[in-house]
Amino acid sequence: MHLKLSIVIPCYNEENTLAECLRRVLAIADETLSLEVIIVDDCSRDRSLALAGELEARHAAIRVLHHEVNMGKGAALRTGFRYATGDVVAVQDADLEYDPRDLKRLVEPIRSGDADVVLGSRFLSPGKHRVFSFWHSMGNRFLTMLSNMFTDLYLTDMETCYKVFRREVIQAVEIRENRFGFEPEIVAEIAHRDLEIYEMGISYDSRSYAEGKKIGIRDGFRAIYCILRYNAYRAPAPLQFAVYLGIWLVFAFLDSLGIGLLHSLGLSAVSSLAPSFLLASVADYFLSTRLLFRNRRPGRGITLFGAFALAGSALDLLLTRGLLLAGLSFACSRACSLVVILFYNFHTRRRFIFPEQ
Numbered sequence: 117m118h119l120k121l122s123i124v125i126p127c128y129n130e131e132n133t134l135a136e137c138l139r140r141v142l143a144i145a146d147e148t149l150s151l152e153v154i155i156v157d158d159c160s161r162d163r164s165l166a167l168a169g170e171l172e173a174r175h176a177a178i179r180v181l182h183h184e185v186n187m188g189k190g191a192a193l194r195t196g197f198r199y200a201t202g203d204v205v206a207v208q209d210a211d212l213e214y215d216p217r218d219l220k221r222l223v224e225p226i227r228s229g230d231a232d233v234v235l236g237s238r239f240l241s242p243g244k245h246r247v248f249s250f251w252h253s254m255g256n257r258f259l260t261m262l263s264n265m266f267t268d269l270y271l272t273d274m275e276t277c278y279k280v281f282r283r284e285v286i287q288a289v290e291i292r293e294n295r296f297g298f299e300p301e302i303v304a305e306i307a308h309r310d311l312e313i314y315e316m317g318i319s320y321d322s323r324s325y326a327e328g329k330k331i332g333i334r335d336g337f338r339a340i341y342c343i344l345r346y347n348a349y350r351a352p353a354p355l356q357f358a359v360y361l362g363i364w365l366v367f368a369f370l371d372s373l374g375i376g377l378l379h380s381l382g383l384s385a386v387s388s389l390a391p392s393f394l395l396a397s398v399a400d401y402f403l404s405t406r407l408l409f410r411n412r413r414p415g416r417g418i419t420l421f422g423a424f425a426l427a428g429s430a431l432d433l434l435l436t437r438g439l440l441l442a443g444l445s446f447a448c449s450r451a452c453s454l455v456v457i458l459f460y461n462f463h464t465r466r467r468f469i470f471p472e473q
Contacts, residue, residue, distance in 0.1 A: 119227050120150045121219070122202030122283065126192030127168065128158040130210035134167055141208060141216045142175060149220065152202050153178045155210075156192040159185055164210075190298030194291045205287075206280040214277055218318040222280045225314045232285050232311040235271065235303075236278030241317030249322075259339050263300055266347035266355065267307035271315055275299045275339070278318055285311060296335040297342040304346035344407045350472065356408060360462045363403045367461070368454050370396040375450075385446055389436060390429045397425040400461065409470035417469060424464045432457055 123141055127134060138153065145151045155178065157165040165182060172178045181195055197205060204223050208216060218236060225231035239257075260274040279302065293301045306313060348359050374392030379385050401421050411417040432453050439449035 117227055118148055118150070119204060119223060120152060120202040121223060122152040122154060122200035122205045123208045123216075123219070124193055124196030124200060124205065125153065125155045125208045125210050126158060126189045126196070127155055127160060127164050127210040128186065128189075128192075129160045129162045129164060131160075131162040131164045131167055133211045134164055135171065137208070137210050137212060137216075138171055138175075138178065140212075142177065144216050144220050145177070149223070151177045152200065154181065154196045154199055155179070156181045156196045157183065158187060158189070158192045159183045188293075188295035190291060190293040190295055190301070193298055197286050197291070200283055200287070202283055204280060205283050207277055209277045213321050215319050215321070218278065218316075219280065222278060222316055222318070225316075226280065226282055230312060231314040232282050233306050234280045234314045234316060235273070236276050236280075236318035237271070237273035237315050238276060238318060238320040239272045240315065241319055255336055259300070259336065259343070262340065263303055263343050263347075266343055266351050267304060269303070269307050269313065271303070273315075274303050276318070281306075285309075293342060295338065297338045300339050300342040301346050304343070307347075308350060341407070348408045349410045349470075353466070356466060357462055359408050360404070360465070361458070363400060363408065364454075364458045364461065366403060367396045367400045370399055371454070372450070386433075386437060386440075389433050393429040393432050394425060397421075397428070401425075404465055404470070409465060411470055420469045421465075424469060428457060428460055428464075431460060 125137070125141075130137070134155075138155075141153055142151065153175075155168045155172075157168055157180065159182075165180070168178075168180045172180045179199070181199065183192065183195070193207060204226050206219055206222070208214065208219070214236075222234045222236055225234050256273070256275050260271055263269075263274040264271055275296075276299075285306070289302065289305045291298060291301065344359060348356060351359075371392050374395050375385060375388040378388035378392060401418075405411045405417075435453040435456055436446075436449045439452055440446065444452070
């Protein structure tokens with residue numbers, strides 16, 4: 117069965133490796149596999165775009181697209197996927213870390229009809245591996261484990277570059293992330309659709325930061341955010357509660373900080389409860405909608421959130437004053453009240469303010 121494979125190559129300042137990368141990519145074509153190679157130059161500052169243009173002029177299979185402003189790997193892939201016309205679409209970095217010959221194996225489960233998506237894993241391969249940073253490896257494994265917890269997939273390498281899709285699958289996904297957050301985002305999207313997903317071992321020739329590696333620590337933190345952002349709102353209740361526990365800790369800290377500040381300005385501790393609670397609720401709303409829940413009806417969601425925040429403030433005040441009258445210290449009364457508010461907030465947000473449709 118003949119297959120047309122569209123290979124999307126995001127490129128930013130890769131003049132030293134781009135030509136060799138394309139030579140290796142074009143070499144995998146045969147009588148059963150034709151290629152469409154889409155290079156998306158992400159406003160490179162070196163000769164990458166000019167070099168890509170020269171290669172396009174020499175090879176009919178190559179098409180070059182260009183961003184006027186540097187936007188990131190995810191944005192480049194979003195552009196490339198939109199123009200892909202092959203039966204199957206794959207991602208290939210412009211450096212030389214990944215061997216395109218592995219793509220010939222990765223497309224086979226799709227060719228046979230067994231898979232909709234195939235991911236390459238750097239941790240399953242019996243092939244050659246250049247030894248890379250221990251901490252980079254541990255960070256990758258942590259992110260993969262966290263992603264697996266929320267997607268309920270058992271992957272060994274969520275951050276892999278080699279992701280291969282049936283074209284209808286990838287073009288049906290709205291990619292929002294502009295940088296390396298694409299990796300956890302796309303895994304979240306395919307995990308929650310009715311798709312057959314395979315994982316296969318690949319070889320890996322890691323390069324160092326001195327050789328041009330671009331992913332950094334901030335991308336690791338962004339990956340954690342993306343795992344929560346694109347998975348948590350459809351996760352089981354226990355996982356959602358674990359995420360909300362972190363949000364509540366921020367809420368409790370800001371609430372306590374507000375009480376302390378208002379008390380230092382002359383308000384009594386009890387009089388400081390309501391304004392501090394409501395101000396902390398603003399942060400709670402922001403974190404809840406960014407990390408845990410989807411606000412599908414923003415106007416109604418804000419209105420409901422405000423109503424439940426006012427009710428929660430009244431509950432908090434009544435509980436704290438009641439415990440004070442019962443003889444507990446202010447600190448103990450606040451701690452007990454905030455624990456009750458933890459369950460109140462989580463329940464009202466999950467069931468009434470941001471219900472899953």
